[in-house]
Amino acid sequence: xxxxxxxRLTRLGSVSFRGLRCLSLFSSSDSSTTWSKVVSDAEKIVGxxxxxxxxxxxxxxELSNVAMHVRKLVGTQHPLLNTARGFVYDSKNNLQMRGLxxxxxxxxxxxxxASSDLLPQDMISGIYPSQRNLAEITELIHTAFLVHxxxxxxxxxxxxxxxxxxxxxGNKMAVLSGDFLLANACTGLAELNxxxxxxxxxxxxxxxxxxxxxxxxxSAEESLCEGVDVASWEDxxxxxxxxxxxxxxxAAMQLAKHxxxxxxxxxxxxxxxxxxxxxxxxxxxxxxxxxxxxxLFSLSAAPVVFHRQIIGNERWHQQLEEARTLRNQLxxxxxxxxxxxxxxxxxxxxxxxxxSNRALEAIxxxxxxEARSALxxxxxxxTKF
Amino acid sequence: MAGSWWMSCRRFSTGFTTCGLSETLRxxxxxxxxxxxxxxxxxxxSSAAGKEKKPLFPAQIHSKASHLIPSGIRHRSSLLYPTLQxxxxxxxxxxxxxxxxxxxxxxxxxxxxxxxxxxxxVAKTELxxxxxxxxxxxxxxxxxxxxxxxxxxxxxxxxxAGDLLPGQRTIAMISEMIHTASLVHDxxxxxxxxxxxxxxxxxxxxxxxxxxxxxxxLSAATKALARIGNCAVVKVLSQVIEDLVRxxxxxxxxxxxxNERFKHYLEKTYKKTASLMAHSCKAVSILVNSxxxxxxxxxxxxxxxxxxxxxxxxxxxxxSGAEQLGKPAAADLxxxxxxxxxLFACQQFPELHAMIMxxxxxxxxxxxxxxxxxxxxxxQQTTYLAQRYCEEAIKQISRLQPSAERDALIRLTEIVLNxxx
Numbered sequence: 103x104x105x106x107x108x109x110r111l112t113r114l115g116s117v118s119f120r121g122l123r124c125l126s127l128f129s130s131s132d133s134s135t136t137w138s139k140v141v142s143d144a145e146k147i148v149g150x151x152x153x154x155x156x157x158x159x160x161x162x163x164e165l166s167n168v169a170m171h172v173r174k175l176v177g178t179q180h181p182l183l184n185t186a187r188g189f190v191y192d193s194k195n196n197l198q199m200r201g202l203x204x205x206x207x208x209x210x211x212x213x214x215x216a217s218s219d220l221l222p223q224d225m226i227s228g229i230y231p232s233q234r235n236l237a238e239i240t241e242l243i244h245t246a247f248l249v250h251x252x253x254x255x256x257x258x259x260x261x262x263x264x265x266x267x268x269x270x271x272g273n274k275m276a277v278l279s280g281d282f283l284l285a286n287a288c289t290g291l292a293e294l295n296x297x298x299x300x301x302x303x304x305x306x307x308x309x310x311x312x313x314x315x316x317x318x319x320x321s322a323e324e325s326l327c328e329g330v331d332v333a334s335w336e337d338x339x340x341x342x343x344x345x346x347x348x349x350x351x352x353a354a355m356q357l358a359k360h361x362x363x364x365x366x367x368x369x370x371x372x373x374x375x376x377x378x379x380x381x382x383x384x385x386x387x388x389x390x391x392x393x394x395x396x397x398l399f400s401l402s403a404a405p406v407v408f409h410r411q412i413i414g415n416e417r418w419h420q421q422l423e424e425a426r427t428l429r430n431q432l433x434x435x436x437x438x439x440x441x442x443x444x445x446x447x448x449x450x451x452x453x454x455x456x457x458s459n460r461a462l463e464a465i466x467x468x469x470x471x472e473a474r475s476a477l478x479x480x481x482x483x484x485t486k487f
Numbered sequence: 488m489a490g491s492w493w494m495s496c497r498r499f500s501t502g503f504t505t506c507g508l509s510e511t512l513r514x515x516x517x518x519x520x521x522x523x524x525x526x527x528x529x530x531x532x533s534s535a536a537g538k539e540k541k542p543l544f545p546a547q548i549h550s551k552a553s554h555l556i557p558s559g560i561r562h563r564s565s566l567l568y569p570t571l572q573x574x575x576x577x578x579x580x581x582x583x584x585x586x587x588x589x590x591x592x593x594x595x596x597x598x599x600x601x602x603x604x605x606x607x608x609v610a611k612t613e614l615x616x617x618x619x620x621x622x623x624x625x626x627x628x629x630x631x632x633x634x635x636x637x638x639x640x641x642x643x644x645x646x647x648a649g650d651l652l653p654g655q656r657t658i659a660m661i662s663e664m665i666h667t668a669s670l671v672h673d674x675x676x677x678x679x680x681x682x683x684x685x686x687x688x689x690x691x692x693x694x695x696x697x698x699x700x701x702x703x704x705l706s707a708a709t710k711a712l713a714r715i716g717n718c719a720v721v722k723v724l725s726q727v728i729e730d731l732v733r734x735x736x737x738x739x740x741x742x743x744x745x746n747e748r749f750k751h752y753l754e755k756t757y758k759k760t761a762s763l764m765a766h767s768c769k770a771v772s773i774l775v776n777s778x779x780x781x782x783x784x785x786x787x788x789x790x791x792x793x794x795x796x797x798x799x800x801x802x803x804x805x806x807s808g809a810e811q812l813g814k815p816a817a818a819d820l821x822x823x824x825x826x827x828x829x830l831f832a833c834q835q836f837p838e839l840h841a842m843i844m845x846x847x848x849x850x851x852x853x854x855x856x857x858x859x860x861x862x863x864x865x866x867q868q869t870t871y872l873a874q875r876y877c878e879e880a881i882k883q884i885s886r887l888q889p890s891a892e893r894d895a896l897i898r899l900t901e902i903v904l905n906x907x908x
Contacts (some may be wrong), residue, residue: 164736250702253675255693273694278735282670284702285729288709292718292725300721301713307706308609315614315699358851 140483141202144476148205148227168279171271177357179264180272182279200347201237201482202243204373207368208233208354209473210465216359228473232294232357239290239303240350246283247310249276250319299353306349315343320402327354333455335407336377344376371477374464378457378484380404381450387438388447389487398434404453409446451487458485491894583897586638588895588902595635595651595659602660606707615690617700618707621667625683630666631659632793633764633899637785638771639892640884645776645800649892654715655771660886661724662767664708669731669759671701677822678734720770727766732771734758741843748843749830752792760800761793784883788896798873801826802866805857807907820853827872832865870904877904 175183178427209228214220224230254269254277284307289302318336320330330338340348351372355365384403399406410418425437441447461481468474567671572708600622607618608740617748632904638655642648651659671688673679680690689697712724740792742748768789772782804819820827823846825833833839842852877900887893 167736167739247702250698253695253698255695256528257693262852270678275677277672278732278739280698280735281732284705285725285732287726288725291709295718297713297716297718297721301710304706304709304713308703308710311703312609312614313700315696316611317704318695318699319613329716386835431555485602 103189110263136486137483140476140479143197144202144206144480147473147476148202148209148229162282164282165279168275168282168441171275175268175272180254180269180276181218182249182272182276185248185276188438198241199379200350201241202472203347203372203477204237204240204350204354205229205234205388206473206477206480207351207468208237208358208369209365210468210471210477211355211358211360211368212469212471214358214360216361220358222467230298230358232352234301234355235290235294236350236354239287240346242283242290243289243303243310244347246280246287247282247314249283249469251314252276280377294357296357298356302349302353302356306346309341309345309349311343313340314340314413316344317402318371329439330402330407331411332407332449335402337402339377339380339404343380344373348372363466368465370464371461372480374457374461375481375484378454378461378481381457382487383449385450385454385487387452388442397438404450405441407446407447408453409441409444412444412446412449452486455485458482492845501670529829537709543651552853588632588755588899589725591891591895592632595639595656596628596631599628599631599663602656603664606664606711607658609703609705614696614700614703617692617696618704620688620700621670621683622663626667627664628665629796629903630662630764630767633789633879633896634662634697634767634771635894636896636899638775639767640887640890640896641775641785643890643892644781644887647775649890652708652774653773654717657711658720658770658774661708661712662763662783664704664711665724665727665731667764668701668704668708671697672706673735675701679818687796693767704773715774717774719773723766723770723773727763730758730762733761734760741846743844745833745840748825752825752827754829756794756797757790760797761790764793764796784886787883789881791876791883792874792900795873795876795900798827798876798907799903801830802869802873803907804828805860805866815818817853817857820847820856827869828860828863828865830865831868832856832860832863835859835865837865873904877901 169186172186174279181198208230212228213225214223214230220230226234249278256273256331258268259266259269287303290301294300348369349372351368352365355368360368381404384400385405387397387399387403388398388405413421421437421440422432425432425433425440460482465474465477465481489793523575529625550721561906571879579592603622604619607615607622608617609618635651635655638651638659639649642650642652642655670682674682674687675694677691687697688700694699709725709728712721715721736753736851737751740751742751765786766789768785769782772785776782788823803820804817809815818830825839825843825847829843830841833843839856839859842849842856847853847856881897884896
C-alpha cells in the first residue's frame with residue numbers, strides 16, 4: 103500500500119527504535135536513575151555480579167571466532183554490529199534484566215518444602231544452582247533472538263545501502279551465533295533434569311519466534327498491521343516480549359518444586375512486568391521528546407496503536423498522508439504531534455500502570471522479604487517516565 | 488608422523504599394504520569403551536572377526552569404481568551387492584529373509600508428516616505454511632526410517648514385542664524435525680536458492696523469516712522431546728543440536744596441515760550429519776533398555792552409517808547430475824568446501840592445496856579442482872572409506888538379537904552406499 107521508500111524508512115526506523123528501546127529506560131532523566139538504582143540494588147540481593155551469561159558459552163572458540171569476524175562488519179550497516187555493541191555498552195541493565203528477575207523470584211519464593219532432593223544448604227544467597235542456571239539460559243535465549251532479529255533480507259537490500267557481500271556475511275555470522283546461543287541454551291536446559299522445565303522454556307522459545315515473526319511481518323509490510331487493536335497488540339507483545347520471562351519465572355518455581363499457585367503467580371509477575379516494561383519503552387518518544395528534536399518511533403508502538411484505534415483508520419491514513427514529505431518519507435515530528443494531540447499516549451500510560459499493578463499483586467503471593475521488595479520496586483519503576 | 492592413517496588407507500586400497508588399515512581406521516571408526524573392533528565379547532560375530540580383515544578390498548574397489556558413474560543398473564544390482572554377500576554377518580543369518588528397510592519402516596511412518604504438522608501448528612497461517620513447507624513427503628526421511636528400525640530391533644533385543652513405544656515414535660519425528668530445521672538455516676548460511684527440487688524458504692520469503700521458521704521448528708522439536716518425559720533422552724538429543732552448530736562453525740575454517748584437515752573434515756561430518764543419527768538411535772535404545780553397552784551399539788551404528796551417508800553425499804556432489812541430487816553439482820566446491828574427494832585428490836595433485844586454502848575463490852578454481860578430483864582416485868577413496876564405515880556399522884548392529892528390523896538396518900547400509908540421490 104505504501105511505496106517502498108516509506109516502508110524502508112519504517113524498517114530502519116524500527117531498527118533504531120529497537121536500539122532506543124534498549125537504552126531508553128536508562129538514559130539521562132529521572133526515570134533512568136530510578137531504574138538503575140532499582141536494578142543495582144536488586145543485583146546485590148541475588149549475590150552475584152551481573153554476568154549471568156554462561157561463561158562457558160561466551161569464552162567458547164565459536165563465539166570468539168564470531169567476535170573476530172564481526173570486526174569485519176565495522177563500517178557496514180548490518181544490524182548484528184549494533185546488537186554486538188549493545189552487549190558491550192549496555193550489558194549492565196537491560197540485557198540481563200530477565201536473568202535478574204528470575205533470580206529475585208527464586209529467592210523471594212525461598213527454599214523448597216516439597217522435595218527431599220533439594221537441600222537448603224545447596225542454596226547460594228538463597229537461590230538453588232539450577233535456578234541460577236535457568237537465569238543464564240533465559241539470558242542466552244533472549245540474546246539469541248536479539249541476534250536473529252537482526253537478520254537482513256538480502257532482496258530488500260539495494261546497492262546504495264552498501265555492498266551486498268557485507269550483508270551476506272553479517273547474516274551468516276548472525277545465524278551462526280544466534281544458533282550457537284540457542285544450542286547452548288538447549289544443552290543447559292537438558293542439564294536441569296526437569297522435563298517440565300524443558301517443555302516450558304521450549305514453548306517460550308516458540309512464542310518468542312511467533313511474536314518476532316509477526317513483528318517483522320508488521321514492519322516489512324505496513325498493511326499487515328492494519329486493524330491491529332489494543333487487545334491484539336497485547337497478545338502479540340506478550341509473545342514477543344513477555345512469554346520468555348513469564349515462563350522462565352514459572353520454571354524457576356518448578357525447579358524448586360513450589361506448588362502450582364506459586365508457579366502461576368510467578369508467571370503472572372513475569373508477564374505483567376514485561377508488558378509494563380514494553381509499554382514504558384514504547385512511550386519514551388512520546389513523553390520525552392523535546393521540540394526540534396528528530397524522534398523516530400515504530401508505527402506499531404503502543405501509543406500509536408491506541409491512537410489509531412481512537413481516531414479510526416480513515417483519519418489515521420489521512421494523518422499519515424499529511425505527514426508524508428515530498429520525498430515520500432514520513433515526517434515523524436509531525437506524526438508525533440498528531441499522536442500526542444489525542445488520547446493515545448494517556449491510554450498507553452494507563453495500560454502501563456495497569457500492568458505494573460497486576461505485577462505488584464502477583465508478587466504479594468510470596469512472603470515479605472528483601473527480594474520481594476526489589477521485585478516490587480522494579481514493578482513500580484516501569485511506570486516512571 | 489610416519490604416514491597418516493588415511494594415507495595408509497590410500498596405500499591399502501591400491502593393493503600394496505594390507506595390515507595398516509584396520510589399525511589406523513580403528514582410530515576413527517568405532518572407537519568406544521565398549522566395542523572396539525578387536526573386542527572379544529561379541530555375541531553374534533565371534534567367528535567373523537578375522538575374516539573381515541582379509542584383503543577382499545582391492546577387488547571391491549574396482550567393482551565399486553565401475554559403479555561410480557550413475558546408472559539405473561546400479562540401483563537394482565545393489566540387492567545382490569557382492570561386498571555384503573561376502574560379509575560374514577550376512578552369512579551367519581543367510582536364512583533371514585532380506586527385507587526392504589523402506590517397506591519395513593513404512594508401517595511406523597505413515598503418519599510421520601501429519602504428526603510433524605500437528606506439532607508445528609500455530610495460529611499465524613504464514614508461519615505455519617513456512618514450517619510445513621519441507622514436510623511435504625518428498626524428503627527421503629532416512630533418519631526416521633533408521634530410528635524406527637533401530638527402535639524395533641532394540642525392542643526385540645530387549646525381549647519385548649517389536650512394536651514402537653510412543654516415545655520412540657516421537658524420537659523418529661524429532662529426528663526429521665531437527666534435520667529440517669538445520670537445513671533451513673544452512674540454506675541461509677550457504678545462500679542456496681533451491682532445496683529438494685523447489686525454491687528454498689529464504690528464496691521465497693527472505694532470510695529473516697527463514698531463520699525464524701527454522702527456530703520455530705526447533706522449538707517444536709524440543710517441546711515434543713520434553714514431553715517424552717525422560718531426562719536422559721533430552722540430554723542425548725540436545726547434544727545433537729549443539730553438534731550441528733559446532734559442525735557448521737567448523738565448516739567456516741580450514742586447516743593448513745593435511746592430516747589435521749582430514750581429521751577436521753571427519754569431525755565436521757560427524758557433527759553435522761552423524762551425530763543426529765547416532766544420538767537418535769541411542770535415544771530409542773535408552774527408552775527400552777538400561778544397559779549402556781546396548782546404547783553404545785545403537786550409537787555406533789548411527790554414527791558409522793551417518794558418516795558413510797555423508798561421505799557418499801560428498802561423492803555424489805562430484806558424480807551425480809544436478810537433477811538427481813536436487814542441488815547443483817559441485818555445490819560444495821562452489822561454497823569453498825573441500826570434502827573427502829578433494830582431500831584425497833590433493834594427495835595426488837598437490838596443486839589443490841593452495842586452492843583448498845583459498846576456498847576455491849579464485850577464478851577457475853572450481854573447474855580446475857573438479858578436473859583434478861575426477862582425474863584422481865579421490866572419488867573411489869572416499870567411497871571406499873564410506874564402505875569401511877558401513878562395515879563397522881554392520882559389525883555393531885550384528886551384536887543385537889536377530890530380527891527383521893536388524894537385518895533391514897544391515898540392508899540399509901548397502902542402500903546408503905549405492906544411492907545415487
